[in-house]
Amino acid sequence: MAAAFGTVFMPEMAITWFDGSNWSVPEMVSSNSITLHPGAHVLHYSSTCFEGLKAFRHEDGSVNIFRMDRNIARLSQSSRLLGLPALDEATVAQMIKDTVARFADEVPAPPGSLxxxxxxxxxxxxIGKAAVPSVTSCFFVLVSPVGDYFAGGDKALRLLLEDQGMRCAPHMGMIKSGGNYASALQPIMRARETVQADQVLFCPGGDVQETGAANFLLIDGNEIITKALDQSFLHGVTRDSILTLARDMGMQVSERELTVDELLERAAKPGCEAALSGTAAVLTPVGTLIYQGKEHAVGQGGVGETTRKLRQALNAIQWGQADDTHGWLTRI
Incomplete structure (x- = not known):
């Protein structure tokens, strides 16, 4: 049986420490080498942020990282909004490239990735700095070879629409921080237990936002509708990539407010589709919306053709099977 996604790690990682004045010279160390004081700021006040991106092996044997610059920019933004020491983006990029290069031989062929x-x-x-940021920090790059997220076959997800609560504090939404995922965990666990939902689509006050770990897209014919960017939810790199490819295909992209009422009305149309976008799953189809005790099929309730087409278009670029016209790949 294959290991669960993201549970196998390479034995070394790149790491650097900020002492309050300077960053240490980055080095490769054992992946289990971090030692923290039990009073470390992150353990008490959640001063942490991270990114998720992938490297892909192409048929010519080269290894290519997808949209590294965009992920680094978002990591810098998250660090700044959390009051963490500023990262040097050039150093971060080099650490990522060095780590990927070190384990290039371990990068799986498509549909796998690093x-x-x-x-x-x-x-x-x-432990007395609940309202003051940490003046020291640590930055590391960990890598994990992963297989196909869809190894079990395409499965249209079931989403519970939650219009009372929210995924996280509105001013924290655009930060990719562990605390945001933790705050969504209890609603997701309840949804799985009570209505067998795969995820919760948070719609505070009827405003359709995102799930606990992915952005939401509604596909109605030739139009993609998704919430306009603001600070209340994560600005997904995969979301941006999918919308860019949709425009390339001549689709209409509408980044605007979407209410639960409009979502359910459109979802009832025979050809309507919905999907979740994220680094791990790329574009995952949504087949059922659950709201106020009632289930609503999205279109025919299965995997939509446009969802499949958009995912395949993105994979083709990532896997080196289509031209990278947007300059998204960094060759190692």
């Missing part, structure tokens, strides 16, 4: 997890967290030992 999942890359850059992480930044506060290390200052101070």
């Amino acid at each position: 999942y890359i997890r850059p992480t930044h967290f506060g290390t200052e030992p101070a």
